[in-house]
Amino acid sequence: MTDRRTTIKWMLAAAAAxxxxxxxxxxxxxxxxxxxxxxxxxxxxxxVYRPGDVWPLTLTAAQRRTATALCNVIxxxxxxxxxxxxxxxxxxxxxxxxxxxxxxxxxxxxxxxGLAWTDAEALLRFEKYFADLDTPQQHAICDDICYEPKAExxxxxAAQFFARYRSLTVGGFYSTPTGHKDLGYIGNVPSSRxxxxxxxxxxxxxxxxxx
Amino acid sequence: xxxxxxxxxxxxxxxxVVGSGAAGGQSAYTLCMEGAKVLMLEAGRNYVPEQETPxxxxxxxxxxxxxxxxxxDFGFYDATIDGGWTVPGEPYVxxxxxxxxxxxxxxxxxxxxxxxxxxxxxLRNGEYDxxxxxxxxxxxxxxxxxxxxxxxxxKVERLIGVYGTSEGLENTPNSPExxxxxxxxxxxxxxLVQQRAGRLGIPIVAGHRAVLTxxxxxxxxxxxxxxxxxxxxxxxxxxxxxxxxxFWATDxxxxxxxxxxxxxxxxxxxxxxxxxxxxxxxxxxVSEVLLGRNxxxxxxxxxxxISGRQHVVTAxxxxxxxxACETVRILLNSKSAQFPDGxxxxxxxxxxxxxxTVGSSVSGQVPLLxxxxxxxxxxxxxxxxxxxxxxxQDQQKGKLDFARGYHIEFGxxxxxxxFGTLRSLESLTGxxxxxxxxxxxxxxxxxxxxxxxxxxxxxNENSYCEIDPKVKDRWGIPVLRFHWQWSxxxxxxxxxxxxxxxxxxxxxxxxxxxxxxxxxxxxIAPGGFIIHEVGGARMGESRQTSVTNQWCQTWDVKNxxxxxxxxxxxNADKNPTLTIMALAWRxxxxxxxxxxxxxx
Numbered sequence: 001m002t003d004r005r006t007t008i009k010w011m012l013a014a015a016a017a018x019x020x021x022x023x024x025x026x027x028x029x030x031x032x033x034x035x036x037x038x039x040x041x042x043x044x045x046x047x048v049y050r051p052g053d054v055w056p057l058t059l060t061a062a063q064r065r066t067a068t069a070l071c072n073v074i075x076x077x078x079x080x081x082x083x084x085x086x087x088x089x090x091x092x093x094x095x096x097x098x099x100x101x102x103x104x105x106x107x108x109x110x111x112x113x114g115l116a117w118t119d120a121e122a123l124l125r126f127e128k129y130f131a132d133l134d135t136p137q138q139h140a141i142c143d144d145i146c147y148e149p150k151a152e153x154x155x156x157x158a159a160q161f162f163a164r165y166r167s168l169t170v171g172g173f174y175s176t177p178t179g180h181k182d183l184g185y186i187g188n189v190p191s192s193r194x195x196x197x198x199x200x201x202x203x204x205x206x207x208x209x210x211x
Numbered sequence: 212x213x214x215x216x217x218x219x220x221x222x223x224x225x226x227x228v229v230g231s232g233a234a235g236g237q238s239a240y241t242l243c244m245e246g247a248k249v250l251m252l253e254a255g256r257n258y259v260p261e262q263e264t265p266x267x268x269x270x271x272x273x274x275x276x277x278x279x280x281x282x283x284d285f286g287f288y289d290a291t292i293d294g295g296w297t298v299p300g301e302p303y304v305x306x307x308x309x310x311x312x313x314x315x316x317x318x319x320x321x322x323x324x325x326x327x328x329x330x331x332x333x334l335r336n337g338e339y340d341x342x343x344x345x346x347x348x349x350x351x352x353x354x355x356x357x358x359x360x361x362x363x364x365x366k367v368e369r370l371i372g373v374y375g376t377s378e379g380l381e382n383t384p385n386s387p388e389x390x391x392x393x394x395x396x397x398x399x400x401x402x403l404v405q406q407r408a409g410r411l412g413i414p415i416v417a418g419h420r421a422v423l424t425x426x427x428x429x430x431x432x433x434x435x436x437x438x439x440x441x442x443x444x445x446x447x448x449x450x451x452x453x454x455x456x457x458f459w460a461t462d463x464x465x466x467x468x469x470x471x472x473x474x475x476x477x478x479x480x481x482x483x484x485x486x487x488x489x490x491x492x493x494x495x496x497v498s499e500v501l502l503g504r505n506x507x508x509x510x511x512x513x514x515x516x517i518s519g520r521q522h523v524v525t526a527x528x529x530x531x532x533x534x535a536c537e538t539v540r541i542l543l544n545s546k547s548a549q550f551p552d553g554x555x556x557x558x559x560x561x562x563x564x565x566x567x568t569v570g571s572s573v574s575g576q577v578p579l580l581x582x583x584x585x586x587x588x589x590x591x592x593x594x595x596x597x598x599x600x601x602x603x604q605d606q607q608k609g610k611l612d613f614a615r616g617y618h619i620e621f622g623x624x625x626x627x628x629x630f631g632t633l634r635s636l637e638s639l640t641g642x643x644x645x646x647x648x649x650x651x652x653x654x655x656x657x658x659x660x661x662x663x664x665x666x667x668x669x670x671n672e673n674s675y676c677e678i679d680p681k682v683k684d685r686w687g688i689p690v691l692r693f694h695w696q697w698s699x700x701x702x703x704x705x706x707x708x709x710x711x712x713x714x715x716x717x718x719x720x721x722x723x724x725x726x727x728x729x730x731x732x733x734x735i736a737p738g739g740f741i742i743h744e745v746g747g748a749r750m751g752e753s754r755q756t757s758v759t760n761q762w763c764q765t766w767d768v769k770n771x772x773x774x775x776x777x778x779x780x781x782n783a784d785k786n787p788t789l790t791i792m793a794l795a796w797r798x799x800x801x802x803x804x805x806x807x808x809x810x811x
Contacts, residue, residue: 039274041282041293042256045265045465048272074644081649092276101280139645147642163637166644171630174652175270175277182649183656184585185628188267190458196396197586205579207402 038100051088051095058098066115067093069131071169073138081182084173092172093165107164114161121158221490224250224526225806227511229497229541232324233788234532234775234795236475236483237367241799243488244443247806250524252495252513254533255293255320258327260476264290264468266461269627276630284317286629290328290466290474294319296739300685304692311732314565314676314693315739316536322493323476324534325742326788327466331420331473331593332620333373334785335364337382339603343669343781347614349700350669351564353780354752354761357384363793365390369432370447371473371792372454374591375419383599389431392424395457395591400580400623400660405596407718413601413619413711418594421473421789422463427451442486450482462627463592495522498688499545500529500554500771508554508771514686528770528802528811532795535565535776536676539747540691542773543678553678555765560758561748563675565693566782568743569617569666570736571705575716575723576639580623580658588624588657597621600784613703617666617784619712625657635659635724659724662715664708667784668701670746674738695738702731709734745779745787763798770811774798 037055051057059067071084071093084090097108118141122130126137133141142162144155151159173179180188202208225247228235235251242249265288270277273287280287284295293299296315305313319325338357343350365387367373374392377385394417397405405415429451437443454477455469463472470477483489494516501523503509510525531538539562545554553561600616626632633652636643640651673696678689706729713727728734751757754766763778765771774795776787783790805811 038280038282039287041295041299043274043283043287045263045288046268048268049274051274054274075649076645078646078649080653088271092271096275099275099280101275101282103278103280104275142644146644147637150642163642166637166648167634170633170636170648170652171276171278174628174633174656175630177269177271180269180628183625183628183653185625185656186585187587187589187625188269188460188627189587190460191587192458194396194457194459194587194590196590197399197402197588201584201586202399202402205399205403207399207406209402 051091055095055098055100057091057094059094063112063115064090064094065131066119066129069138070115070118070165071172073135073142074166074169075173081178084169087173087176087178089169089172093168096168107168110161110164111168114158114165117158117161222525224248224490224524226250226528226530226802227252227524227526228530228532228774229511230324230532230534230537230775231322231480231491232319232326232475232532232534232775233791235530236323236326236479237792237795238530238532238774238799239489240479240483241796242802243483243486244437244440244446245799245803247488247803249483249489250526251489251491252497252511252524253322253324253491253493254496254516255322255324255493257493258292258322258476260290260323260327260466260470260474261468264466266465266468270629278630285328285464288462288465290464291319291325292321294321294325301690302682302684303690304679304682306692306694310737311697312695313737314567314674314695315737316691316693316744317739317742318534318537322491323474323480326473326475328464329788330786331422331463332597332786333368333371333375333419333421333473333789334618335384335386336360336783336785336790337384339382340781340783340785343615349614351749351751351780354750354757359761360790360793360797363797364789366436366796367789367792369428370436371421371478372423372427373419373421373789374417374424376417378414378416380414380416380599381603389428391419394418395422395424395595397595398588398590398624399583399586400577401596403577403579403719404621404623404660404715408598408619408715411714411718413598413715415596415598418597418620420591420593422591422593423454423456423471424591425456427454446482446485450485454478457591459587459591460589461592496686496688497533497541498686500531500541502545502547502549502554502768506549506768508768514688516686527806528772530772530774530799530802531777532773532775535744535747535779536691538773538775538777539676540678542748544689550767555748555758555767555771557767558755558758560756562677563672564670564746564749565674565676565695565744566668566670566746566779567738568741568782568784568786569664569668569701569704570741571664571708571728571734572661572736573709573712573716573723573727574659574661574725575719575721576635576655577623577658577660577716577719577721579720580660582654583625583657586625588626590624594620594622611707613700613707615667615669615700615704615784617664617704617708620663620665621660623657623660628656632656638724660716660719660721662712664705664712665741665784665786666701666704666708668782669698670749670781671696671698676747693738697732697735697738699731702735704731705735706731743782743787745776745782748773748777749780750778751780762801763794764801772798772802
């Protein structure tokens with residue numbers, strides 16, 4: 001017996017899988033290294049790259065919409081920094097799942113399936129796509145899948161996706177100058193001297209040159 | 212630096228140096244300063260650090276936030292070009308599918324080789340390290356002692372610039388006054404490790420790295436480096452002046468456009484070129500050393516990778532400095548009626564006793580380091596402190612279940628956040644997301660400390676390389692096949708590292724991230740992973756049991772020298788690069804001496 005929930009899931013999962021199958025059929029996904037469309041072993045290291053510069057981005061508009069909503073739930077704006085979307089995390093995730101390398105190729109089905117699952121779950125629970133839910137509704141879904149060790153068995157796969165998606169979002173966000181500033185990273189500037197931590201701080205921590 | 216020539220070479224070279232890294236760079240430097248005409252052949256392309264180094268780029272300016280990929284194994288911004296664990300078109304072969312029996316070979320096909328990206332850790336071998344067999348009956352003794360190499364350690368430290376201190380610790384040599392630069396200020400996490408490891412009896416002292424914490428002494432050092440050689444003094448003084456001191460930012464692994472750390476391309480090659488005695492040909496893939504009818508090496512054959520054409524160049528002396536395994540490969544591929552098993556291999560020892568470093572890592576999260584105020588902790592981008600091996604006495608009393616020791620490298624601090632900086636967050640936060648996750652990130656950033664053991668491997672009969680009978684690279688040159696096996700000395704040492712590091716993390720009030728590996732075979736990094744491969748053509752006292760004499764001169768072919776890590780007899784816990792340079796300088800001095808005496 002196939003219920004409505006399962007049908008929607010199959011439908012969405014199948015839709016998400018199509019680009020992957022197309023790529024596989026074209027011999028791109030399974031290509032052995034060096035990848036034909038990677039940056040090669042001698043890329044220009046001083047130029048500024050944007051997602052899509054080296055290999056094409058592949059998320060559909062619908063997938064990007066869900067991806068955007070989800071990364072903004074994971075890292076929303078607060079008084080110290082903007083949301084994930086605004087520092088290019090969606091473009092980064094698109095770049096990641098479209099990349100020709102083994103680690104990223106392994107993540108691609110997890111992310112695509114997961115985005116499809118997220119919309120299917122939103123449709124089931126609230127009859128709207130995830131991006132159209134209000135914040136409490138989005139949290140209701142995320143609360144069930146946000147921590148693998150505590151997720152119910154039926155959410156195990158979704159929780160695995162969420163963990164992966166969160167680490168992509170976190171990695172994509174905090175590796176930008178905006179993320180650096182949020183964390184209080186103040187390096188990457190040349191200086192004529194380096195004195196180490198202030199003595200007062202060391203003393204407070206019970207540390208120092210004489211300890 | 213003037214661009215290397217890629218055109219036809221001149222005749223009448225005194226020495227051909229194959230390779231341009233630590234050994235090739237040092238050899239060319241010493242030989243050219245002494246007036247020898249040198250042709251350097253490098254298999255990779257020209258590389259200009261002043262123009263090509265990504266200094267201040269942030270991860271978001273790189274593809275995939277700069278994470279490692281099979282095309283850039285150490286991340287996008289790592290200085291390595293056309294290299295890594297795999298090089299397109301240049302395969303190597305494993306003798307077994309067993310992961311414990313495999314060896315991973317890191318190469319860098321670029322001018323300056325691996326010196327462009329290395330960690331810059333520059334430690335002297337101690338007196339025990341040259342006579343390990345005498346102490347515990349394992350492995351082999353070197354035909355030289357610490358005293359033979361010490362003057363060259365002094366010279367290399369003065370030339371390239373190494374920071375550190377002399378602490379008078381066992382088997383951890385002091386440097387004479389004036390050799391070392393002052394160490395950088397430690398970070399908060401460094402002080403914490405020092406305090407808590409200290410309580411466990413583990414001494415933590417200033418690290419030694421090839422980074423200029425201040426400008427080199429261009430007034431005093433030139434005369435000490437090149438006594439009586441005014442031209443050399445003038446050239447090196449000028450180049451010491453040109454090298455800037457560290458400006459306390461950017462990752463040394465990217466290389467350094469201001470020449471504040473050691474790379475062959477910024478330190479050895481510019482003054483060598485300034486002598487007018489050095490020609491460099493890049494994209495020159497050497498396939499073999501050619502033997503003359505007089506039993507001497509007459510030259511080398513190389514393939515120009517751009518045109519695919521083969522060339523032969525000749526000289527009075529041939530120096531191989533291609534990296535331990537590549538040097539071995541060239542010898543084994545140089546077959547003749549006189550040397551059917553490979554050149555200079557009458558002993559049958561070429562390829563034997565390959566070694567890497569024992570490596571194992573543990574990281575932890577330390578509540579004391581949470582929520583610190585913003586601090587610039589870029590520092591010198593590497594160890595301000597390290598822990599030299601400290602259990603010599605316990606080991607002598609038989610209290611340890613393995614021979615030889617390791618030193619501890621560690622790092623924490625508020626370094627530039629990259630893709631992986633907060634990867635351990637989930638286990639600490641119980642899966643937070645939303646505003647809570649942002650608060651958690653601020654709290655935990657900077658509270659992680661990682662420990663790496665770097666230990667001695669004892670050479671054994673089962674770790675070696677040979678030529679594979681079938682596989683050839685894209686240039687048609689037969690490739691290496693590796694055999695690898697750790698002994699219990701190494702695996703037990705790795706288990707000891709795990710236990711020790713977990714103990715230090717706990718003493719810091721921290722929590723180990725992940726499992727502490729009690730099985731040494733699982734704890735130890737695979738062969739080749741630490742990228743300290745040495746051996747394969749060891750030096751020794753006799754032509755029956757070794758490939759070269761103490762001067763890196765092959766017993767069989769007197770004008771053929773192996774100036775790189777291939778000649779290592781043991782692989783002390785001390786990272787090999789400083790010793791490679793010291794031995795290359797010593798061997799090059801000997802070459803000059805023999806040439807002047809017309810013995811070469």
